[in-house]
Amino acid sequence: MRGIIRSIPGKTLVAALVLAAAGLAQAEVKDVSPSGFTLENSQVVPVDATTAWKALVDDVGRWWPKDHSWWGDASKLSIQPRAGGCFCEINGAQQAWHMTVTFVDPGKTxxxxxGLGPLQGMGVAGALEFRLAPVADGTRITLYYRAGGYTPDDLSKFVPVIDKVQGEQLGGLADYLRAQAKRDGKGS
Known part of the structure; x- marks a missing residue:
């Protein structure tokens, strides 16, 4: 799909991305306009917030979908959980700084x-938060993503695809944590 993103212009790109994302879990679109959007998606996992946090920051290469990495290998991803830290993908000389860590409250936020994926190349900026909160069955993880900025493209056209991809990314973390809990005898 990365090759498709780089070679298909405008409206055709949107149609290709919508077709590619069909069938994935959908996050909630909070608001949308031609210059930006806000998405929110939550999942409850059967582990405590400390375990969820550790997986989020230490195991990103194990749960992030490989087809949403630049070089098709999620094991090349890392998150440095400190102010100024890098959410990076390093594949030898091929390198991508996906996002900068700006706030860390371990076990919580x-x-x-x-900008993630093609938004980075469009010059669009965003704020992505993973919020962890204890609930009766474990931890609710909420992925909140707000992005916007000037672009000649209408960002509202991209929201259905971004919405589905965000759901897949959070779903990857939730599935990883559920499998971990099951291995540890804590989940169903």
Whole structure:
């Protein structure tokens, strides 16, 4: 799909991305306009917030979908959970700084800024937060993503695809944590 993104212009790109994302879990679109959007998606996982946090920041390469990495290998991803830290993808000389860590409250909130995927090349900026909150069954993880800025493209056209991709990314973390809990005898 990365090759498609780089070679298809405008409206055709939107149609290709919508077709490619069909069938994935959908996040909630909070608001949308031609210059930006806000998405929110939550999942409850059967682990405590400390375990969820550790997986979020230490195991990103194990749960992030490989087809949403630049070089098709999620194991090349890392998150440095400190102010100014990098959410990076390093594949030898091929390197991408996806986002910058701007806020860390371990076990509660990780905020990063920047543009993910094709938004980075469009010059669009965003704030992505992972919020962790204890609930009766474990931890609710909420992925909140607000992005916007000037672009000659109408960002509202991209929202259905970004919405689905965000759901897939959070779903990857939730599935990883559920499998971990099951291995540890804590989940169903």
């Amino acid at each position: 990780l905020r990063m800024t920047g």
